[in-house]
Amino acid sequence: MTKYIFITGGVVSSLGKGISGASIGKLLQLYGFKVTMIKFDPYINIDPGTMNPYQHGEIFVTKDGTESDLDLGTYERFLDISTSKANTNTAGDIYQTVINRERIGGYNGATVQVIPHITDEIKKRFMALKDNCDVSIIEIGGTVGDIEGLPFMESVRQFQLENKKEDTLSIHVTLVPFIAAACELKTKPTQHSVNKLREIGILPDIIICRTERRIKTMLKKKISLFCNVKEECVIEALDVSPIYYIPETLHKQNVDSLIMERLNIKPKKKFDKTWFKKIKSTRVFSKIISVAIVGKYVTLKDAYKSIDESIDIAAAELGAKAEVRYFRAEDKDIVEKLKSCDAVLVPGGFGCRGVNGKIKAIAYARENKIPFLGICLGMQCSIIEAARNLAKLEGANSTEFNKNTKYPVVKIIDEQKNVKYMGGTMRLGNYKAEIRKNTLAHSLYGVDEVDERHRHRYEMNPEFIDILEKVGFYVSAYHNGVLPEIVEIKTHPFFIGVQFHPEFKSRPMKAHPIFVGFIDATLKNK
Numbered sequence: 001m002t003k004y005i006f007i008t009g010g011v012v013s014s015l016g017k018g019i020s021g022a023s024i025g026k027l028l029q030l031y032g033f034k035v036t037m038i039k040f041d042p043y044i045n046i047d048p049g050t051m052n053p054y055q056h057g058e059i060f061v062t063k064d065g066t067e068s069d070l071d072l073g074t075y076e077r078f079l080d081i082s083t084s085k086a087n088t089n090t091a092g093d094i095y096q097t098v099i100n101r102e103r104i105g106g107y108n109g110a111t112v113q114v115i116p117h118i119t120d121e122i123k124k125r126f127m128a129l130k131d132n133c134d135v136s137i138i139e140i141g142g143t144v145g146d147i148e149g150l151p152f153m154e155s156v157r158q159f160q161l162e163n164k165k166e167d168t169l170s171i172h173v174t175l176v177p178f179i180a181a182a183c184e185l186k187t188k189p190t191q192h193s194v195n196k197l198r199e200i201g202i203l204p205d206i207i208i209c210r211t212e213r214r215i216k217t218m219l220k221k222k223i224s225l226f227c228n229v230k231e232e233c234v235i236e237a238l239d240v241s242p243i244y245y246i247p248e249t250l251h252k253q254n255v256d257s258l259i260m261e262r263l264n265i266k267p268k269k270k271f272d273k274t275w276f277k278k279i280k281s282t283r284v285f286s287k288i289i290s291v292a293i294v295g296k297y298v299t300l301k302d303a304y305k306s307i308d309e310s311i312d313i314a315a316a317e318l319g320a321k322a323e324v325r326y327f328r329a330e331d332k333d334i335v336e337k338l339k340s341c342d343a344v345l346v347p348g349g350f351g352c353r354g355v356n357g358k359i360k361a362i363a364y365a366r367e368n369k370i371p372f373l374g375i376c377l378g379m380q381c382s383i384i385e386a387a388r389n390l391a392k393l394e395g396a397n398s399t400e401f402n403k404n405t406k407y408p409v410v411k412i413i414d415e416q417k418n419v420k421y422m423g424g425t426m427r428l429g430n431y432k433a434e435i436r437k438n439t440l441a442h443s444l445y446g447v448d449e450v451d452e453r454h455r456h457r458y459e460m461n462p463e464f465i466d467i468l469e470k471v472g473f474y475v476s477a478y479h480n481g482v483l484p485e486i487v488e489i490k491t492h493p494f495f496i497g498v499q500f501h502p503e504f505k506s507r508p509m510k511a512h513p514i515f516v517g518f519i520d521a522t523l524k525n526k
């Protein structure tokens with residue numbers, strides 16, 4: 001029988017429900033359970049693919065090409081799983097399914113309503129992965145009390161009613177703020193939040209309290225009394241860095257035992273502490289480097305979440321600490337600013353804003369032999385830079401930015417149109433890249449073929465490969481022998497551009513080879 005753990009949040013958003021859930025999932029994995037996580041987002045968009053990163057943070061792309069919430073990245077990194085469409089749901093997608101079913105007469109003339117039709121669809125999706133796991137952790141996005149979240153909360157209530165008590169468990173993540181003027185932690189917001197949840201009919205079994213200060217026993221007793229949970233089920237979640245320490249902090253408070261007891265499950269193996277040890281051992285560092293990210297959404301760290309994590313993980317694996325600094329590509333003095341950094345990364349993006357700054361940053365890294373990594377649009381910009389400055393193709397561009405360019409070195413190509421797309425006209429999700437021998441890419445991966453995640457429309461134009469290779473700018477991997485996947489410059493300490501998003505495949509126990517190579521070269525170059 002699959003067990004279900006529901007995670008809801010209260011007081012404010014961004015409390016780290018995803019991280020809390022994933023940390024609990026990690027602990028259960030360390031006891032041998034097969035765990036998955038599913039996200040339910042109450043917004044009306046069908047998926048976050050069309051949302052501005054400032055609204056939503058990074059778009060995480062799964063192996064099957066689903067454009068999803070960045071929490072799926074957290075699930076993948078903590079649990080070392082590959083998620084897919086079934087791991088992410090939005091109100092928009094659920095309503096669309098129900099409405100489409102209504103249009104083809106699927107409800108036999110009934111009045112289609114939030115209860116039971118929308119809630120039935122939600123409950124069906126709670127169980128979507130039940131055959132593949134022992135425990136399914138279900139995160140409800142937003143905060144208790146949100147109007148749009150109500151059908152989801154109601155579905156949790158119904159689901160708990162319809163299943164045995166020992167098969168479901170509810171965890172509420174709240175904030176216990178420190179009020180400086182009173183020099184006190186305050187429990188009232190948590191009490192209100194839990195009251196709201198109980199009004200809806202969900203009784204939390206465990207309360208995870210996000211806090212900046214330690215929560216003393218007295219305060220735990222108070223939360224326990226007012227919120228109707230046992231004192232040992234009031235869990236303190238202090239801010240910790242890196243976030244991969246969180247499973248251990250929860251383990252020390254017995255959260256795993258409480259959950260197993262409540263769900264009536266016995267460990268499948270002796271608790272495996274290797275994960276804790278490995279995380280600790282990689283966090284002892286003697287060297288610090290700084291990596292510049294030259295992008296568009298530089299004031300919101302979450303816009304480049306997986307890149308940030310990938311750099312951190314790779315540096316940790318190499319016994320170093322990487323300080324990531326964000327620079328606005330449009331800034332006039334962008335090159336001047338980069339002089340204080342040891343490496344340059346140009347991430348993915350859409351639209352022409354900041355492209356010239358990105359190209360300048362790439363020229364600076366190439367000419368001054370500063371380690372460079374270009375991801376997706378970053379790779380495409382490196383092709384434009386090489387075409388203009390190395391091959392002297394004046395005005396070379398991507399047709400995304402200039403439809404009439406004389407030298408369309410990046411464009412939507414015919415071969416690409418034969419690729420079967422998952423959504424719209426984008427190449428989305430996993431595609432194979434065949435790696436040429438004797439290249440930097442081959443030495444990093446150590447294999448002839450890899451699968452990497454894509455999210456783009458434009459490609460390097462194969463007509464320009466010969467011209468660029470003659471000036472030392474090589475294609476080191478192809479998809480289907482046609483579409484360039486990786487470009488590099490051999491005479492540079494580390495200059496690589498990838499058409500895909502390696503950042504989605506980094507794991508804390510398994511840094512991604514492209515990022516390891518990038519950080520390693522930066523350490524050696526310093």
Ligand code: GLN
Binds near residue numbers: 350375380455458
């Ligand atoms: N805008 C470019 C394209 O669509 C790059 C996309 C990206 O960086 N994810 O091809």
